[in-house]
Amino acid sequence: MTNADLASENDGKPSKKPKVLVIGAGTCGLRAAEVLIRAGCEVKVLEARDRVGGRIATTTRLGLPLDLGANWIHGNVGNPIIAIAEKVNSSYSIDELDDTIVFAPDGSLLPKRLGDEVVTKMWDYFDEGITYSAQNMPTIQPNVSFMEYYKSKIAAEEGWNEERRTYQLQIADLLGSIVATEIGKQDFRNLHMEEPIPGENLFLSSTYGPVMDLMAETVLKEDGCLELNRPVERVETVRVGGEGQVQRVYTKDGEVYTADAVLCSIPLGSLKQDRVKFDPPIPEKIRQSIKHLGYGSLEKTYITFPKAFWMDGPSYFIFLADSTASDRKTTAAISLAHIAPPHNQPTLLFYTHGATSKHLTSILQFSSPQESRSKILSFFHPYISKLPNYSPSNPDCVPRDYVSTNWLNDEYAGNGSYTNFPVGLVDGVEDVKVIEEGVEGWRVWFCGEHTAPLLGLASVSGAYWAGERAARRCLGAFGMEEEATNV
Ligand SMILES: Cc1cc2nc3c(=O)[nH]c(=O)nc-3n(C[C@H](O)[C@H](O)[C@H](O)COP(=O)(O)OP(=O)(O)OC[C@H]3O[C@@H](n4cnc5c(N)ncnc54)[C@H](O)[C@@H]3O)c2cc1C
The missing domain is CATH 3.90.660.10 (Polyamine Oxidase; Chain A, domain 2)
Structure with a gap:
């Protein structure tokens, strides 16, 4: 497909209903997608694995369900994960x-x-x-x-x-x-x-499994929204028309998707290893911040x-x-x-x-x-x-x-567990901010537990908040601030 094809598709301007591609169906990607869907966007979620959840995963290999990733809800005051856990009648141990x-x-x-x-x-x-x-x-x-x-x-x-x-x-x-x-x-x-x-820290004794099922519900209900087994390899921002641009996303199996914006929720460890290539490349300031933060x-x-x-x-x-x-x-x-x-x-x-x-x-x-x-x-x-x-x-x-x-x-x-702050880091808060804010006009945002508000960094709750924040940034770029307030 050429630039001309894309231009004729939507003239380089976002279609009325913005098309947004979310990369990754972990907590952050699923929450971002949910907010965008409710605000009226056309959303597609591309997930590399054959399952949703990312660093939340539950196994029954030993009999009863066990969490392989997150297991705790860290802090039960003002934590959005509590509300979800309550809805699925979760049990906790303290x-x-x-x-x-x-x-x-x-x-x-x-x-x-x-x-x-x-x-x-x-x-x-x-x-x-x-x-x-x-x-x-x-x-x-x-x-x-x-x-x-x-x-x-x-x-x-x-x-x-x-x-x-x-x-x-x-x-x-x-x-x-x-x-x-x-x-x-x-x-x-x-x-x-x-x-x-x-x-308090709550050990989710009924596991994150049912919580994740509910977090994925909106995306799963939306026809054709979620595509599993679709590892993304490259994101290309293509200029079309005067000020216009579209995002092209290439998957490992050769599929090409186009959209008005991309929310990339792959882990910090994957960003550090350039697992997804960007054209134009990730701006130097963001690259440096990705490098400064640690991944444990x-x-x-x-x-x-x-x-x-x-x-x-x-x-x-x-x-x-x-x-x-x-x-x-x-x-x-x-x-x-x-x-x-x-x-x-x-x-x-x-x-x-x-x-x-x-x-x-x-x-x-x-x-x-x-x-x-x-x-x-x-x-x-x-x-x-x-x-x-x-x-x-x-x-x-x-x-x-x-x-x-x-x-x-x-x-x-991302060959690890979650973000941390290694010796030598000068200003981690600034680094998170740089990655989270992105670049004016690019319409590609990075999100995940590594872009969470300070109190939630590296946690499930943080990933959830980060998904919301990225979705709101995206809606803001399309002049949909009002829609963003009702989700
Ligand atoms: C062992 C362990 C224990 C933990 N314990 C806790 C805990 O008790 N409490 C807590 O709050 N947090 C805990 N965490 C952290 C928590 O799990 C994470 O912070 C949170 O799940 C991250 O969500 P996310 O959406 O940012 O990333 P992820 O869940 O990693 O989602 C990213 C998604 O992107 C997908 N992806 C990656 N590359 C590509 C690609 N190229 N193309 C398409 N898709 C791609 C991944 O498959 C994944 O589904 C733990 C983590 C680990 C590993």
Whole structure:
């Protein structure tokens, strides 16, 4: 198709009903599409995978549904995901998962009170660090890691013996499961970008599955709106007529789509790798901001047993690691046996990040399924064998099966989990703004958890807000601000 063809199609001016192509059917893309459809646009969503949801994915491989990506609703105050979860009668766990015990690197159990104090202090340092960086950001040097701040807090504590200081240091890396990297790599100056949405964190025990089904409903109802298995390779902005332009989108299988505007919701990790090419290229300012922000790794391993042999113990286990350990960092496991029926199951959920995630996903990538099973279960055995009531001769203590995620090797997840803020970042807020605002007149916008309002960055709620924001920008460009207010 030539430029002339396109010009004759719509004379280079947006048709009355703007045609918008949304790339990606994750939370952000689906919400953007919903807003645009309700505002009266003609919308097509192109999704690379054979399913919607992106970094929300639910599996029943071990029996009951389990979330492979997001599992928590972070902050229940003013969070739009709560309203959706309520509509599908979701169940949450909050207090059930709070009862914690901490194991030292040698496998011994910390006295309960000491363990609780170490955990509480770790969260205090994190919260205080967020507040400090929010208030003092301009005076904090780039290149200072959160770990340096954390260590300074330990050094300032009075009356602690060496053992207490060591445990406090060893638990620090647990925060890596929040920031999706080792905390020595998390920037301190921009730590305030990790500020959570207010309220409680809810573990969605009924999983994100039904929530995602509802989020996709509008798009699925719209005839021909969603196309699965359509990886986009290239977006071309073609000038036609005087001021006019159209967007052409090329998919891997050779299809070409034209539209008045494009909302590109592929992950930040995919943008960093230029997985979709743009012609003209992404403006330098946006490219730089994409480069500055980080993209982390968080993986989950579920291991299921014939019976929850640990059931009469606590629900949350922390295994400290020596800070010199390479692949085996401080790790935590949640007992899904402790959540309320009917969602309880004899299953443990382990979170890993950074080097440990790399180690586990490289096993998945390079080993046969049988070898992977054996290597991954061996990796977690030292943790399992510490649990209350464990006995090597008890068949209930032998894992029945496992599922381990592999986001790091998933190109459509951008080979990682979500956005983070690496040491050396100068002004992450500005970088998010640059990517989110886009370029005047281009009619291509980037959106996703990486362009969320500050409180929602890197989360499902943020991705949802980001979809709304991008849709409103797009509607604004077509003079449809009024329609945007009613959706
Ligand atoms: C292990 C893990 C645990 C997490 N835990 C939580 C949690 O508990 N709570 C929380 O709030 N958040 C959590 N998150 C983060 C949350 O899942 C994401 O922030 C959110 O789902 C991102 O939504 P999105 O729409 O921005 O991106 P995505 O969901 O990644 O959607 C992007 C879509 O684009 C598609 N795509 C990619 N490339 C192309 C292409 N070339 N062409 C067409 N389509 C393409 C993808 O397939 C995908 O469907 C977690 C993430 C991970 C990985």
